[in-house]
Amino acid sequence: MQSFTQKLLAWYKKNGRTDLPWQKNKTAYRVWVSEIMLQQTQVKTAIPYYLRFMENFPNIETLAKASLDSILALWAGLGYYTRARNLYKTAVIIQTEYNGKFPSDVNQMIALPGIGRSTASAILAFSEKQALTILDGNVKRVLARLHAVAGWPSKPNVEKQLWQIAEAYTPTSRYIVDYTQAIMDLGATVCTRSSPKCSECPVSDECAAFIKNETALYPNKSPKKALPTKRTFFLLLKNQKGEILLEKRPETGIWGGLWSLPETTNPDLPFQCLTHYGIITKNKTQILEPIKHTFSHFKLIATPVEHLVKSTNARAMSNTSIVWHNPIHPLPKGVPAPIKKLLLHLARESL
Ligand code: SF4
Structure with a gap:
């Protein structure tokens, strides 16, 4: 196992978040809803929405049988409503084509509306312990700093490089659940967007951006386009x-x-x-x-x-x-x- 992965796992044991609502009873359904909500929403904001959502739609069947109106009503205020519409579409597909069970194949998962590679991997890593790699916004930031990866992380060639780094650190299925949560937690609580807490970071001794005192430079900012x-x-x-x-x-x-x-x-x-x-x-x-x-x-x-x-x-x-x-x-x-x-x-x- 890579030293980065070992240090991260040791840090997670002591410092990882364990009380988030989606960390209880990690079914594919519960992980999926949380992953979609967290795509463009902060954890603090997402929690009450997640709890209400689970209360109203506790499983794929209730979601697939619900009206889109009732789903959108629970989503109101979270923004990016395509996420809610895709949740509904995917629920109906899983209910009708997969007999109410999420597919175990990552490519079948990626083919579902609103589920990209990182989300599919997170769902299967958490719910089935499949040794799949995630690369969400938090992970991109950690890895871009760790390796001082130049370029905007959403640019295809930069993203490809980050996937390769992320894959190299991903452990076997025995450690995958903790590792996946650990790297998300590191990005969310220590290697934050602004003012990362490098003095508390378990991997600072191998972080290229920290060593060069250039943490503010990574990840590189997106080329600013004036919005119409x-x-x-x-x-x-x-x-x-x-x-x-x-x-x-x-x-x-x-x-x-x-x-x-x-x-x-x-x-x-x-x-x-x-x-x-x-x-x-x-x-x-x-x-x-x-x-x-x-x-x-x-x-x-x-x-x-x-x-x-x-x-x-x-x-x-x-x-x-x-x-x-x-x-x-x-x-x-x-x-x-x-x-x-x-x-x-x-x-x-x-x-
Ligand atoms: S040392 Fe700082 S910049 Fe580097 S990974 Fe840790 S928190 Fe992020």
Whole structure:
């Protein structure tokens, strides 16, 4: 076994995290849900979501039989909703094509929606003790520093190099569970993104970045691309009862399947109200503070514009993808965080 692996395992015995909810009863299902949640979410934020998710969907069968709406509702606030949609798709595939059991073959696992090589390996390492290598964001950071690997870790040639290093350190199945958790823990608690705690690190004596006093240089930063800005309007339609119109967004795209304010790039909002919702509005409008939100590939600046409803026609009454929300009532499940914030603010103002 490599000395790095030995030191890491010894460190893990004393310092590893043992109380995370997904560390109990490590079934493929429980590990899978945690791995997907942790892809773009911090542990601290993910824990309450994970506990709620497990309470509602304790196994693959309950998840596969659930509605996408109920899954998205539990995901609301975590962002990157494609993860939730992929969880659902994968649950249905496993239930129908694999008789409710996760495949043991890593390539079959990788073929499932939302599961990449590192996630597939983590699931099989934790649930079946298969000696497979992981390379998530934390591990990339540790290894890039340890070997002073130049280049942005997500660049294919750099990533290939990191996979090779990671494979060389991966032990046999006897130690795989502890090792996999240990390297994740080292990245999460010691070799952190900023200000790594090198004085507490069990492998500092062989860490190239530490020895050269260059830990801040690794991993190299991604080439900065300025994100484009998209400017839109949110229609804040209020009826005579003070209720606000919410619309379910299409299944695909940003905030897919969640309840939101109608969004448009067309500044002719009264025309939009009439043609899309069968609603005639009064002339008076109120423009609110724009909502700014950064997605992975663009920045959104959306200006909420309040319109009061004068009358609605039959189309508005029969539209099943809209609801009228009374601000004094609890919000429907599955509202994106920025919209929730605005609606709660409006509800407080209306008191
Ligand atoms: S010595 Fe510092 S930079 Fe190197 S692996 Fe340990 S914590 Fe990370």
